[in-house]
Amino acid sequence: xxxxxxxxxxxxxxxxxxxxxxxxxxxxxxxxxxxxxxxxxxxxxxxxxxxxxxxxxxxxxxxxxxxxxxxxxxxxxxxxxxxxxxxxxxxxxxxxxxxxxxxxxxxxxxxxxxxxxxxxxxxxxxxxxxxxxxxxxxxxxxxxxxxxxxxxxxxxxxxxxxxxxxxxxxxxxxxxxxxxxxxxxxxxxxxxxxxxxxxxxxxxxxxxxxxxxxxxxxxxxxxxxxxxxxxxxxxxxxxxxxxxxxxxxxxxxxxxxxxxxxxxxxxxxxxxxxxxxxxxxxxxxxxxxxxxxxxxxxxxxxxxxxxxxxxxxxxxxxxxxxxxxxxxxxxx
Numbered sequence: 080x081x082x083x084x085x086x087x088x089x090x091x092x093x094x095x096x097x098x099x100x101x102x103x104x105x106x107x108x109x110x111x112x113x114x115x116x117x118x119x120x121x122x123x124x125x126x127x128x129x130x131x132x133x134x135x136x137x138x139x140x141x142x143x144x145x146x147x148x149x150x151x152x153x154x155x156x157x158x159x160x161x162x163x164x165x166x167x168x169x170x171x172x173x174x175x176x177x178x179x180x181x182x183x184x185x186x187x188x189x190x191x192x193x194x195x196x197x198x199x200x201x202x203x204x205x206x207x208x209x210x211x212x213x214x215x216x217x218x219x220x221x222x223x224x225x226x227x228x229x230x231x232x233x234x235x236x237x238x239x240x241x242x243x244x245x246x247x248x249x250x251x252x253x254x255x256x257x258x259x260x261x262x263x264x265x266x267x268x269x270x271x272x273x274x275x276x277x278x279x280x281x282x283x284x285x286x287x288x289x290x291x292x293x294x295x296x297x298x299x300x301x302x303x304x305x306x307x308x309x310x311x312x313x314x315x316x317x318x319x320x321x322x323x324x325x326x327x328x329x330x331x332x333x334x335x336x337x338x339x340x341x342x343x344x345x346x347x348x349x350x351x352x353x354x355x356x357x358x359x360x361x362x363x364x365x366x367x368x369x370x371x372x373x374x375x376x377x378x379x380x381x382x383x384x385x386x387x388x389x390x391x392x393x394x395x396x397x398x399x400x401x402x403x404x405x406x407x408x409x410x411x
Contacts, residue, residue: 080105080370083138085131085153086145087111087120090167090359093352094144097360099124103367110134112145135160140370142363143167147245148238151176154191155183163190165366168248170383172240174409177387181380192366192376193383197253197312199361202325206316207257209323216320218258221298223250224313226306228332228349230273236280242269242302243286243390243397250300251290252378252386253314260292261385266402267393273305288393308332309347310354384410 082104084095091111098107107126111117114130121128135141141157143150143166151171157164164184170177170193184191197203209215225246231239239245255261269283277284285303292298309332314325327333332347348354368374388410392403 080139080367081108081137082106082140082142082367083108083110083134084126084142084144085110085134085149086143086167087113087117088144088146089352091144092120093356093359094142094363095120095124095126097363098142099126101364101367103371108134108138112149135162138162140164140366142366146238147172147240151180154180158183158187158189158191161187161189163192163366163370165192165194165363167194168252168383169193169240169244169387170380172238172244174387174391177380177384178409178411181384184380190369190376191380192362192369193378193380194362195249195252195256195378195383195386196355196358196362197249198256198378199358199365200325200355201357203253203257203314206314206323206325209321210257210316210318211259214321215316215318215323218294218296218316218318220315220317221254221258221292221296222313222315223254223298223300224311224326225250225300225302226311226332227304228306228308228310228347230276230284230304233274233276233280236276236282239282240390241282241394242284242304243267243288243393244387246304247286247288247300247302247393248386248390250302250314251389252382254290254292254298254300255382255385257314257316258292258296260294260296262290262298262389262392262405263293264291264402264404265289265389265392265396267396269397277304283397286393286397288396290389306332308334309344310350311348312351312354 267288269286273284
């Protein structure tokens with residue numbers, strides 16, 4: 080297959096390496112708004128380079144890893160060209176842009192797979208299997224943690240959509256995927272304490288949300304951009320029979336102060352590409368299988384919409400200081 084990749088930044092460069100090695104990819108074509116960067120990455124991985132405006136010509140599928148603001152337009156262009164698309168989350172930073180892109184995909188009858196890589200992580204998949212098999216009994220509490228080791232560049236923040244849409248949206252998606260339940264109500268708070276750039280971007284550096292699921296299960300989701308101990312992404316699920324944890328291993332940046340507790344990690348996780356590298360590879364492998372008709376789409380645009388609706392509800396809750404029902408957030 081001939082695959083196009085738009086965007087050769089940090090995650091795009093990683094995807095380029097994965098796609099260039101994949102046996103189903105006969106040729107790989109790279110483009111970026113920064114043409115020089117795309118050409119450099121193409122030379123490094125043995126791919127072709129093309130100007131961004133020419134990328135959609137002669138492709139079998141498109142992978143989008145560009146800046147968030149460009150996602151919706153690229154999805155629409157690819158849909159009108161009849162191309163299957165894999166897109167890094169989000170579809171857009173707001174609901175209107177997301178809904179319009181989904182309408183384009185539906186009208187064209189094409190494939191859109193979203194990059195929620197945690198669905199392809201062995202730990203989250205194991206937790207899902209145990210929950211769905213009833214091994215935890217009646218689920219009563221879920222806790223998620225998403226902590227970046229260091230904040231992103233200041234220029235990124237105004238383009239990111241904010242901590243709920245950019246970071247916690249992963250927690251909202253995986254909460255739905257693991258439990259099989261829908262979020263019905265949220266109450267969210269955030270703090271801009273830390274570097275001044277967060278307040279300047281009308282964003283928060285740390286956030287917490289209390290979520291009620293449709294069966295009464297309670298979930299908490301916390302996130303921060305400033306976790307100096309290391310990159311920490313975990314999920315705990317507790318039922319009336321048993322409980323399990325995802326992301327708890329010898330590299331979790333967590334130090335016990337108990338006399339008999341485990342030792343501090345010698346090499347904590349440094350970031351998302353290191354922690355989730357196998358999952359990123361697996362999601363692209365799944366997309367290429369979808370394009371070839373070998374499996375159903377594991378994460379379509381409607382799934383991404385539902386996670387974004389939870390993030391939108393959290394933004395409303397934070398700004399207005401009240402609980403928000405998901406029914407208040409449009410889904411069409």
